[in-house]
Amino acid sequence: MTxxxxxxxxCARCSQLEKALxxxxxxxxxxxxxxxxxxxELEKKLEEDVGFKKKLSRIEEREAQLKEGQMGxxxxxxxxxxxxxxxxxxxxxxxxxxxxxRLRTNARLARLSENLEAAEGATLLRIEDVNYAANAIxxxxxxxxxxxxxxxxHAVNSHTARELMKKLWDSSVKLTKACGAVSYQRKIDIPExxxxxxxxxxxxxxxxxSWDSEDNIHNSIDKRARLIKRLRKQAEGAAVTxxxxxxxxxxxxxxxxxxxxxxxxNLCTELEEENKALLVKIEExxxxxxxxxxxxxxxxIVTKYRLAIVKSRTSEKALKKRLGxxxxxxxxxxxxxxxxxxxxxKLEQMKIVAREQKEKYTSLVKEYDHxxxxxxxxxxxxxxxxxxxxxxxxxKNTTGVVETFxxxxxxxxxxxxxxxxxxxxxxxxxxxxxxxxNLYDSNKSSSSYPDHVGGGNAGxxxxxxxxxxxxxxxxxxxxxxxxxYTDSVxxxxxASFSVPDIASDLKVLNxxxxxxxxxxHGV
Numbered sequence: 001m002t003x004x005x006x007x008x009x010x011c012a013r014c015s016q017l018e019k020a021l022x023x024x025x026x027x028x029x030x031x032x033x034x035x036x037x038x039x040x041e042l043e044k045k046l047e048e049d050v051g052f053k054k055k056l057s058r059i060e061e062r063e064a065q066l067k068e069g070q071m072g073x074x075x076x077x078x079x080x081x082x083x084x085x086x087x088x089x090x091x092x093x094x095x096x097x098x099x100x101x102r103l104r105t106n107a108r109l110a111r112l113s114e115n116l117e118a119a120e121g122a123t124l125l126r127i128e129d130v131n132y133a134a135n136a137i138x139x140x141x142x143x144x145x146x147x148x149x150x151x152x153x154h155a156v157n158s159h160t161a162r163e164l165m166k167k168l169w170d171s172s173v174k175l176t177k178a179c180g181a182v183s184y185q186r187k188i189d190i191p192e193x194x195x196x197x198x199x200x201x202x203x204x205x206x207x208x209x210s211w212d213s214e215d216n217i218h219n220s221i222d223k224r225a226r227l228i229k230r231l232r233k234q235a236e237g238a239a240v241t242x243x244x245x246x247x248x249x250x251x252x253x254x255x256x257x258x259x260x261x262x263x264x265x266n267l268c269t270e271l272e273e274e275n276k277a278l279l280v281k282i283e284e285x286x287x288x289x290x291x292x293x294x295x296x297x298x299x300x301i302v303t304k305y306r307l308a309i310v311k312s313r314t315s316e317k318a319l320k321k322r323l324g325x326x327x328x329x330x331x332x333x334x335x336x337x338x339x340x341x342x343x344x345x346k347l348e349q350m351k352i353v354a355r356e357q358k359e360k361y362t363s364l365v366k367e368y369d370h371x372x373x374x375x376x377x378x379x380x381x382x383x384x385x386x387x388x389x390x391x392x393x394x395x396k397n398t399t400g401v402v403e404t405f406x407x408x409x410x411x412x413x414x415x416x417x418x419x420x421x422x423x424x425x426x427x428x429x430x431x432x433x434x435x436x437x438n439l440y441d442s443n444k445s446s447s448s449y450p451d452h453v454g455g456g457n458a459g460x461x462x463x464x465x466x467x468x469x470x471x472x473x474x475x476x477x478x479x480x481x482x483x484x485y486t487d488s489v490x491x492x493x494x495a496s497f498s499v500p501d502i503a504s505d506l507k508v509l510n511x512x513x514x515x516x517x518x519x520x521h522g523v
Contacts, residue, residue: 087288094285101278140167 144164 091285091289094281098278098282101274105274137168140164144168
């Protein structure tokens, strides 16, 4: 039976152990599985870490490349800025040169226009002179023809014919001078009167020659007039100056009119060519400016964000500086506020101290007044005591008996004579004024101990506001303050007749008054 029970117990225990073993195995398997998973995950994490490191290295390389590219772009931007600045300065110089050339050209053209206007005015004046001379010649010819038609060729020798011929000659000379050519001088010999010895044929030949010469003169005048009309430029007088390029051309007379016109035309053509060249240069500069502006726009597009960053940084620095300045100002204001608060507190303390000093001053003044009054009272009491002592001394000298008080002890019973009162006044506080009044105000002047003192008991003496009754004859007792009396000395308090030292009190009072004066002086 026991074996079966033990076997059952063993079987149950074995089953429990088997279950525990199975649980341990399952836990071990789970742990190994979890360890494998963790190992796999760790390997994955390590691989991811390696990938992240590679990616980070690639990012760093890319960042370095970007920085290099950024530096290169920065250098390019600086180069473009330098080129733009150089081009702008060159453009400014060229604009300045173009402005100077324009001003010089305008000045030359203005001088040319002025000279041309002067030449044109001179030409018009000469044309007027030529027209006037031609009209005079025509009128003279008409007059001569009329005269010859009415008189015939024989009238050549007449005075009127001579005058008409002179007019024709003068008009022709004026015409040749107006045209600017060398005057064609030909002397026409006209016989005067009948004394010349000339025939009608000779006169006719000479007149015909004169007409031929006049025709030649008219032909030359017509040619020159046509030349003047065609050119519309002629110098006045002996010389007309005309500016050409940087020098000056001097044209003298009508013979050099063509050279003057040629020089003027050459000058105009040169100016036109120079203007064309300047226009070409201006177009080139404009094209360069457009290209540089386009490049500058591209560079601004590249550097726009960089400039914005720089501006933001500068603004941040400025704001930080302003913040620092404002904080410093706030700190200064706080310090000033603290100082003002401290000053106000010190002012309040000074006011309190001044108030206390004032109160102390008033109290010291009051105390000083009180001490002065007390000093005066003590002086009065001293004088009264002196008078009292003098009266006691006189009484002693007259009687010759030392009176004693039986109610005092042997040490205290010195009597109320001179020595007793002197000792009592020196040792205790006593009011000598009241004592003297109590002693000497009564009508019983022969006795030193009056039976009745005003205001007290019968036969009592008032010391410092208390009534002390003396013992009757043959009795032993003591004075009791307040009018009490006992037969035995020990049954009641013994009276004290110590009087203060007046000199010491006066000394103390003087010291106190000096101290108060010093404190008042300090206040």
